[in-house]
Amino acid sequence: MSEILPPATISDELPTFHDQAQSDATMVALWIDKSESKHTRRNYQRQADAFLAHLLIKGRSVRSARIVDVQAFMAGLAHLAPATRATTAGAIKSLLSFAQEVGYSPFNVGKAIKAPSVKTVLAERIMSEADAMLLVAAGKASPRNYALITLIYGAGLRISEPCGLRWRDLVARGDAGQVTVYGKGGKTRVVLLSANTWKALQAIRPLKTAEINDLPVFLSRKGKGQGHLDPSQVHRIVKAAAADAGLSVNISTHWLRHAHASHSLDRGAPIHLVQSTMGHASVATTGRYLHARPADSSSMYLAI
Known part of the structure; x- marks a missing residue:
C-alpha cells in the first residue's frame, strides 16, 4: 500500500524559496518579481540597492540586519520629502517582511519601523471642470493628441494605459464604444466611452481598415512612426497642452485621472461605478476624492 502523504502547506514551500535565495541579491530579485508593474519593479530595485549598500557599509546583510541599521538608513533620508521617505519605508518594510516569510531571515526587523506621516495633497491636484475642458480643447491642433487627452480624461486612464492600446481593444457600442484597458497589477477592465470620446478616436482610425487590429491606437512620431507612444511622450503632450x-x-497626466474621478462623483456617479472605471482595488481609494472635495461641511452651518 502506498504511503498517504499529508497535504502541502505554505511552510512546505518555504525551503524552495530559501534554496533559491542564496544571497541578498537573489532574495531581492525574488521579492521584486512579485510585482507585475514595471514601474514598481524599477523603484523597488533602486530602493533595495540603496538599502543593501547601507548594510554593506555596516558589515551586515539582510539576514543579520538589526533595527538600528534600518533606523540609521531611514535617518539618512531626512533631507527628502516626506512622501519619498514614506514610499521608501514601505518598500524596505515589504522587503524585510518577505525575507522572513520565505525563511531567508530569522526575524523581521522592519516591523519596528514606522513610515512618516504624509500630508494629503490630492485636493491641490484636482482641476476644475472648466480647466479640464480647456486642457482637452488645447489638444485639437493635433487629432492624435486631442483623442489621447480626451480618452485619458474621459476614461480615467493612467499614463501608461493608452500607450499599449491597439485597435482591437476598441469596440463600437451604438454611437459610442468601449475600450479594454490592461492596467496596474496586470488587471484588465472594460470602460464604456462617451459618444464624443469615441468620435475623437474614430477620427484617427487608419483609412485602410484591413488588418489594423494589431496596430497601436496612438502612434509615436519617432522613427518610422509605427510604434506606440511611451509614457514620457504622453507626459510631454499633456504638459504642452496645459501650457x-x-x-x-x-x-x-495624472491630474486628468484625478479630474475624471472627482468630476464624475460631483455629477452623481455612484462611487462603486467610479471605482470600477478607475480600476481601484478598494472603494476606499475612490473615497479619497469625496474627502478631497466635500459636498458639505459643518463649517457651513456656523453664523460666522
Missing part, C-alpha cells in the same frame, strides 16, 4: 491653455505648470 497652450494657460493652465498651471504643475498639471500632469
Whole structure:
C-alpha cells in the first residue's frame, strides 16, 4: 500500500524559496518579481540597492540586519520629502517582511519601523471642470493628441494605459464604444466611452481598415512612426497642452485621472461605478476624492 502523504502547506514551500535565495541579491530579485508593474519593479530595485549598500557599509546583510541599521538608513533620508521617505519605508518594510516569510531571515526587523506621516495633497491636484475642458480643447491642433487627452480624461486612464492600446481593444457600442484597458497589477477592465470620446478616436482610425487590429491606437512620431507612444511622450503632450491653455505648470497626466474621478462623483456617479472605471482595488481609494472635495461641511452651518 502506498504511503498517504499529508497535504502541502505554505511552510512546505518555504525551503524552495530559501534554496533559491542564496544571497541578498537573489532574495531581492525574488521579492521584486512579485510585482507585475514595471514601474514598481524599477523603484523597488533602486530602493533595495540603496538599502543593501547601507548594510554593506555596516558589515551586515539582510539576514543579520538589526533595527538600528534600518533606523540609521531611514535617518539618512531626512533631507527628502516626506512622501519619498514614506514610499521608501514601505518598500524596505515589504522587503524585510518577505525575507522572513520565505525563511531567508530569522526575524523581521522592519516591523519596528514606522513610515512618516504624509500630508494629503490630492485636493491641490484636482482641476476644475472648466480647466479640464480647456486642457482637452488645447489638444485639437493635433487629432492624435486631442483623442489621447480626451480618452485619458474621459476614461480615467493612467499614463501608461493608452500607450499599449491597439485597435482591437476598441469596440463600437451604438454611437459610442468601449475600450479594454490592461492596467496596474496586470488587471484588465472594460470602460464604456462617451459618444464624443469615441468620435475623437474614430477620427484617427487608419483609412485602410484591413488588418489594423494589431496596430497601436496612438502612434509615436519617432522613427518610422509605427510604434506606440511611451509614457514620457504622453507626459510631454499633456504638459504642452496645459501650457497652450494657460493652465498651471504643475498639471500632469495624472491630474486628468484625478479630474475624471472627482468630476464624475460631483455629477452623481455612484462611487462603486467610479471605482470600477478607475480600476481601484478598494472603494476606499475612490473615497479619497469625496474627502478631497466635500459636498458639505459643518463649517457651513456656523453664523460666522
